[in-house]
Amino acid sequence: MPNIDANGISLHYEARGHPERPPIVLVMGLGVQMILWPEPFCEMLVDRGFYVVRFDNRDAGLSTQLDWLGTPNIPLQYLRYMMGLSVKAPYSLDDMAMDTSALIGALGLPRVHLVGASMGGMIAQNLAASLPSRVASLTSIMSTTGRRSLPKASWRTMRAILSRPAKPKDVQAAVERMMYLLNTISSQTYRPDQARLRALCEQHVARRNNPPGGARQIAAIAASDDRTKIVRQIKVPTLVLHGDQDELIPYPAGLETARAIREGGGEARAVIVEGMGHDLPEPLWPRLADEIAQHCQAADDASAKKEA
Secondary structure (H helix, E strand, O other), X not given: OOEEEEOOEEEEEEEEXXXXXXXXXXXXXXXXXXXXXXXXXXXXXXXXXXEEEEEOOOOOOOOOOOHHHOOOOHHHHHHHHHXXXXXXXXXXXXXHHHHHHHHHHHOXXXXXXXXXXXXXXXXXXXXXXXXXXHEEEEEEEOOOOOOOOOOOOOHHHHHHHXXXXXXXXXXXXXXXXXXXXXXXXXXOOOOOOHHHHHHHHHHHHHHOOOHHHHHHHHHHHHXXXXXXXXXXXXXXXXXXXXXXXXXXXXXXXXXXXXXXXXXXXXXXXXXXXXXXXXXXXXXXXXHXXXXXHHHHHHHHHHHHHHHO
């Protein structure tokens, strides 16, 4: 799995499938790496006829760690956010969207089907709004516009998110904290297999354990605040997928995302997935892959019809 220079940094990525097939680019969320897009799920998308790219965002995994930008004081910045005050961040979600755009360009891809989860959904939304020439369709999973009046995360999930990170060299503590976090935000109907979850967390920590990188990403989200005006600018065909058991970003945020796009004159459809939390439960992989594949194919068909 190679690295590629994009937007002044190095992004680690993996591609699978035939490069002549329609490309899907998967954008992952806060503080986690591309391996949170499960390999079998990626293969399901390949089997449905797509060329699939997943990558580590800046400050995640094997991509560039921007440690020279310092570590934000997250409790202080979170307090400022909750008080409606401005939040300072070393970089923005727009910067991360430009990373994704640069990756697409560096790989020589045509317009891609952009699929983003959580913070990755925010990044994908920003890119679809600002550079629609890069985006054939958007799938926004368990994400949000950031509108302040939306239902908030449950206290137990915020306690997990804001829990003290393990020290970079304390591998076991880092694994245990990640397991605690993922168990907290996961579906209550489809509970994670604990042995597989531990193996995933161990792989994640072995690839990179850099808590300051996650702190910089949190600051970028908080600094973005309400992005409704940006989301209203999205004109590419959009699918919103959201779990009804999501306690981190409750599902009304997904409905609001689709509503904002339609309000701006765009095309958006929201699907609330029963039993899904803030995760991608294995029993739901076939359904999620079908939803994404059908949406991407419909967007390609509509585009071809316009060009005919």
